[in-house]
Amino acid sequence: MKYSRAEIISNDKITEGIYSMKVTAETESVKPGQFYMLQPRGELLPRPISVCEIGGGWLEFCYAVVGAGTLEFSEMRVGDEINLTGPLGNGFDMDFINKHKRVAVVSGSIGIAPFIEVCKRLTCEYECFCGFHGESYLTYRFVGRNALGTPHTKIATDNGVEGHRGLVTELFDPKDFDLILACGSEGFSKAVAQMCVKANVPLLISMDRYMACGVGACLCCTCKTVNGNERCCADGPVFKGGELLW
């Protein structure tokens, strides 16, 4: 992990409110599911954003505009520089994941972001279940250009504009899989975790917490677990579903 300045190579709108930014970076040690703290110039604290795709010498972030910081990111241009710290967190252990037979990848909204790189590296059988709000399902079309875009991907939207009308949790039965990977909002995470615990199927889930330092020093981002409070930024963001307390 390093604090550095990166150059923006591209910053494109995917669909209303969803953008994809590519920046120059050293990527040898970066793992899928890790994140960077990206610094908006106009705001005090940097913003945690997951690595969406890892290239040779570049990283891609996929982000939703939800407030001042992400709005500023969306307005940055090719050639602009951005300060960032990373890679941070544990990420997904691909060797461990690939030891399984059938894996379900489950995402809520922009929680799809870390799975682009994950799916590229999956060597086992897998299916993807992605939930979106309305038209933001188009995110899937874009980021789904890679491994995610298999015929095995099922989509749920709240207004039925694409795929199943309703919740992504209605699309799959954890019992059909021997490992679930998930990332989404807090409500989504809780619902998926409860399903997996009930079905007794192991879950690896990337958690969303408000952060300050992003490196493990401030204890602002803790998740309650069976091992006591753990730091989402340094001990996570990927946690074993069975260890989280809600």
Next chain:
Amino acid sequence: MVRVNLCGIELKNPVIMASGTFGFGREYSAFYDLSKLGGICTKGLTLEPREGNGGRRVHETPMGMLNSVGLQNPGVAAFIERELPFMLGLGTAVIVNVGGNEPEDYIESINLLNKTGADIIELNISCPNVKKGGMAYGIKSKVAHDFVREIRKHCKKPLMVKLSPNAEDITDMAAACADAGADALSLINTLKGMAVDIAARKPVFDNVFAGLSGPAVKPVALRMVYEVCKAVKIPVVGLGGISNAADVLEFIMAGAACVQIGTANFVNPMAGAEITGELPELMDSLGIKNLDEIRGVL
């Protein structure tokens, strides 16, 4: 040019990392050589381990942040066993921040720390005192005076008392702590604030109130440091919103012996290295030969 003697402890420079913003140094040691720093204040420690507060712990505000971590820490004994040896090997001064509820807890913590190689004890008096009906030691000067005098009897290390900006009268509070035997003062701790989640129609924090820090508090911190430096003879360590070497010089000119850096570490994990590096350059460019020349010039 930037060396400072803080109550008998030689610091390489006046830049100390503030309690609760630097853990025990481990995380930031991955970014730079911490021996560059004047010192490090540990996360606030209590006699028993603490889980800290539930619910949201941080909320960003314009150029500031509110935190409600609630003194999550492993307890003094675990700190001495697992973290202190690492810190003592860093080549920088180790300042142990001590909090608690009951005076007995504080005293027991300090007795444990007396036997260690820690350089300075920083007494956090912003914690509620259960015996006094939950009132913080740091609000009323008389309460603080009695408390500091009691702690002083037991503390064999230099004792630095960290003042809360929420004190009824900051200069009176500073004078009371100095009179009770404090060797130094540090200020300010966070300002009591709050935020509302308008969608949920609820306070953002389970505890309703939280501590404000960052550049937003700097003018208030600077004013308090200036007033306190005029009111007491013991060294004063200034903090609150310091983000760069220019901010450091402002506090030293206001009279501070040295400074602490808190929230700025979150904005840039290299803050400590950059500020210590920039300070001599900035002094050079302003024709300042040493810190004594400008300390308290206002």
